[in-house]
Amino acid sequence: MTRAPAPADVAGWLTLRLAALLEIPAEEIEPTVPLDALGVSSLEEQMLTADLEARYGLALPLTDMRRHPTIAALSAHLADLAAAHDRNAEDSVPRP
DSSP states (O other), X not given: OOOOOOHHHHHHHHHHHHHHHHTSXXXXXXXXXXXXXXXXXXXXXXXXXXXXXXXXXXXXXTHHHHHSOSHHHHHHHHHHHHHHXXXXXXXXXXXX
């Protein structure tokens, strides 16, 4: 069983990844500012989505980036998805 990441852990990783993509210091990224206000393009949204899916092993529709437009909101959403995935995986394990 995997353990769902904490929203703060997701936010930390996402902030660092976004800083690298935008080529700005991570300290300049405010987690409650909408990603588009930070200058995130649709191509960068696609890259972030792919990175998040690979890192956390979850399917993340691109529309989730728009429904949860800040690092704080997206991190909480991803942590919830991971927790639900863990619960579903646990429920599908046959019990002796």
